[in-house]
Amino acid sequence: MARMKFLCDSDRCIECNACVTACKNENEVPWGINRRRVVTIGDGKPGERSISMACMHCTDAPCAAVCPVACFYGTEDGLVLHDKDLCIGCGYCFYACPFGAPQYPRVGNFGGRGKMDKCTYCAGGPQQDNSAVEYMQYGANRIAEGKLPLCAEMCSTKALLAGDGEIIASIYKERVQQRGYGSGAWGWRTAYREELPA
DSSP states (O other): OOOOEEEEETTOOOOOHHHHHHHOOOTTOOOOOOOSSEEEEEEETTTEEEEEEOOOOTTTTTHHHOOTTTEEEEOTTOOOEETTTTTTOOOOHOOOOOOOOOOOOOOOTTTTOOOOOOOOBOOOOOOSTTTTHHHHHHBBBTTTTTOOHHHHTTTTTOOOOEHHHHHHHHHHHHHHHHHSSSOEEEEEHHHHHHHOOE
8 A cells, every 4th residue: 555645845835825725725724723834944045945834644653652642543545644532632742743733723711722633634534434524523535535635736836745655756856856956855754754765
């Protein structure tokens, strides 16, 4: 079975935020939560880069390691999903994640976090595939429909890639060979603990 991964090629990202908008619209993400966001590093300086960030569905996910109620689970495809019915809103996953993926609603009194929300790779949650309950809690389940996450499909420059990790690595390798350098594979080593072939 294929190991699903994300890759953001920061040499191609133009900070258009199409990935952010697609994610919010497709999954009806609540106000105050962004499952995906575009961050600019070195804004206005030479070497400025924009990076589309979300849960990278890590090989050895630190969020799952610190969760006291074990609400995280892995799929056969290597995705790291969570069960909102088990989540107690402690915030440990938020502090453990190197990508800032876990988000909490900004409603209620100070300290009242509510249930954690994060990128699901458009794979829904533990409920029945494409059920109304699954959609209400987790958004669209495009993986069950044989599709890829909408954020990557909507990326106009194809900076954000999603799918089989081996195929993504070969696409990136081809890009590196064509442009002559390869410093743009943001987060790959941190998330998957492996080097990309250059």
